[in-house]
Amino acid sequence: MNSPSISTGNILVVDDDADIRELIMEQLQREAYSVRTASSVQETREQLSIMPAHVVVLDLNLPDGDGLMLCRELRSEGFADAIIMVTARDSAIDRVLGLELGADDYLTKPFEPRELTARIRNLFRRMSVVDNNRPRNVRYAIFGPWRLDLLQRRLVTIDDRLVMLSSSEFRLLNRFIEAPKQVLSREMLLPERAATVAFDRSIDLQVSRLRQKLASEPEGDELIVTVRSEGYLFAADVAFE
Template identity: 70%
Template structure:
């Protein structure tokens, strides 16, 4: 993550067409010493992204000039690594999974507690700084019969067949390979959503989709196991090359 503002302060952009909600969120974040920007629509956000580096966007999905989901997809396609928290009134697990697969880092449903948003922003920015610990400098992580291409974010089969991963699937598998053979609870797999992830079934849908891709070759169907009442475990050793 870049040190955008003076003194290395993180720059946070709040995007919502409701002026009252923008003011509320900005007011809550002022105590965190972030450099704060705000926008009422996607046009204003795009102009800001062109003018200066932004570390994190709190992005409402329903905006007068477009859908936040489309913008998120565009930013990831352009290679942007800005952290994105989607904020929306859409509350179904399918909507959450769609948002995460299109590249969002977290998803918050209205109405929400301002303190919960603060916690999620802190955790995302901390993760963006790489404070979760170093990973060996390598191109591939060997996970069972698969190779995970850490640069191109895709799976490579033994016959060199490629299987593309969504942003959400890559982040999830990366979390597993950081701690193989360790049972990880839902709130550990999604640390930025620690307050609610244990009760959010969207993580189960994400794990199921990742499992389906891993099961595409022999031996891949037994890599991620469910530990009833505790979470999930990547049941293999991980080597880097």
């Protein structure tokens, strides 16, 4: 299986509506992205087996399965690149569930194609930072008393005790290890989200939960530092292997 370079912007668009697939593909190709399409769960898996995708634009209503379950399965199988869910389901419960199951972003139909393009561009910007700061083909991030499995999305102690992370906690921790010893604002931690009072509270709650899990090991409580009026800082050195 060949691994495409981030510079080529490899995107897989999954939707059972041919018109929507065509519309999204044309918009993204105008931005010079390399775009493939799929109309079902089976076609999605076939496409990913041929070549990985940096971003999967995933509709939830597919003829042979549910996009939410496909997202969860891909994450459990080690798919570590970005997933944007695109759906007509607009309830808060669906959005939260999608993010918890591993989506990086969630866009409700109908939407302006340029908004999708902007969100994809933002995800690629974040991935470029990771690509520049991380050695290639790494599996683990090591920091303090912890080892984070970047493929299986598992947090493990040095004596192999597994600590479960939600998808949102994994994304947050992954963002911290992308930029250790740098102050990150709430918007920088999850830049695809709008900055609102509710957003700030949500980030603070997620950081608090993640901090509690890291603090279950000696010295783990010192990893995430609050910087008043600015954001948070990940205080550990990070090594990759």
